[in-house]
Amino acid sequence: MKENNIQNQEKFHQKNEASAVLLDVRDLSVRFDQKTVVDRVCFSIGAGEKLALVGESGSGKTITALSLLQLAGEATMSGQALFQGQNLLTLPAPAIRAVRGGQIAMVFQEPMTALNPLIPIGQQVAEVLELKQALSRAQAWHAAVEMLAHTGIPEPDRRANAFAHQLSGGQRQRAMIAMALASKPLLLLADEPTTALDVTLRGQMLDLLSDLQRQTGMAVLLITHDLNLVRRFADRVAVMEHGVLVEQGEVASVFAAPEHSYTRRLMASQPRRDVVEAHATTTHTPPVLKTQNLRVAYSVPLPGLRGWFQSGEFIAVQSVTQQLLPGQTLGVVGESGSGKSTLAQAILGLLPYQGALELAGQTWQLPANHNTPANQRLRQQVQVVFQDPFSSLSPRLTVEEIVGEGLRVHAPTLTAAQRRAQVQQMLAEVGLDEYQFPGLLARYPHEFSGGQRQRLAIARALIVQPRILVLDEPTSALDVTIQQQVLSLLQRLQREKGLSYLLITHDIAVIRAMAHQIIVMKDGAVLESGPLEQVLNRPQHAYTQQLIAAAEVLEVPPTTSATQTDLISPHLKASPHEAL
16 A cells, blocks of 8 residues: 555555646655654655645645654654755744744644744734834734734734734634735735634635735645545645645545545544433423523723723623533534634633523532632533643643543542542543553653643543533544544433533534534624524524525535535525625
8 A cells, every 4th residue: 555655645646747736745744753653755846836634633735844844853854854945844943933934834733832922922922013114113913913803803003013822713714814814925825724713714715815826926835634624725636644645636536435434434434423311301301501681791901091990891791591401412603703602611611701691400609719618519510521631731731631531529538549440440431541541641742742731631520420511612622533433422321321511612513413403693792592403594684694504615525425414504505605
């Protein structure tokens, strides 16, 4: 198979020799000590071309891109990566620094860890302009605000002064894209650039990258696990498995007739619905979550002299009235900044709120973010799985300490042996055991893949036996096959334990697979709510129709079967672009 792969790469390379090649990668290999993680990879990118590099977590996609800029740490690299006649792999440090962020820019996958937490995002974008385009500080700041506006960040003048933790996940990703595009690079290495964006903004971001590419002639190497984005955006696609390029070619031909079994498996990985339907549950049982006119507001400074004497108010969530039944999933859908995560934080007792909120028959003792004994008991009933497992798991704690932390708080009478036994049992329930990972309990989060880290996060949440689990974009950073595995795990746990989920997501396909009820939010308000079939089949609000239409454009394959489209509104199937 390896010989066939090399022949396929050489044949494809010869086909593109006649075109204007911007980046020519030949026999690139990357090793860490004795382990080869990228094995004799060959591909080329022409000026103004869009190449997508796809594969599961650990396939070598990101390491391939990092090695082009000598960012792969202590790795040993061999082969060639010719960029405008220079071998990027052997350039001295001053020369490669001149290339980074200038001629070749990169958008990293996890903006929360890539952005500097101590510097406003506008200043971070302006710094690139000052260094790479020799603009004055005032000119760079003005251009930075314009770049943030072009990437779709609302109120760019105000957001430019915000720090990374004050932005939503999607806004942070857009700030990263603005920083990368600021220097007008010849080649953009985009590592999952739309991971944290909702469906409408994903389309807008791809359109933005396409427009900038046409204007500047920029080439793009798109690293992604989202095959639907590849179909919409890329000219060619290269598929990696275990560090080897197993297939590459024109997007249309590869998607129409994939030759390699791994490519076919990737394309078959779609979220599947396997939940206990609402009509099969007891409808007369009281809800585990109930809100009435829930409202969350923040104080904001007013401009001018008024700000000296009074403060304004920003309403993040307004008048949310909803309930969640035992064993069911309430899906919360909306764009970045719509108030989804703020609503979740209020339910978790992490933010002060107004209105009525009842969890498992109890209410938070206000202020809810104070850790009184009553509030601590209630926290055991509602736990959370965050969007980014890499930043939500402490890098200084072992697996045993991370998963067992909740038991130290909520079951302090357990002995160390009893606590360890429960940790091992919970890890086994989420699919992690000593057979797969020798020394599992003593390992640290960085030793696991993204999907494995999310399993650790789920185990940490479930160890205290909650009744409600808040899932904040639990699969947005995972590739398609791992996403399917995590969703199957959550579905199984819900069936076996009777868990109720508050699922926050921008992925309509995940909603179809998981939710029983849906609420659609925009600008802090609930625009539409109801059962899954009603909202997806017969959306009443124009904004809901727009979200579903955008999801159909991005997520539904051209050869969609009837089973995949039976939850799509019929009047949106004919012309999804009309609702946009």
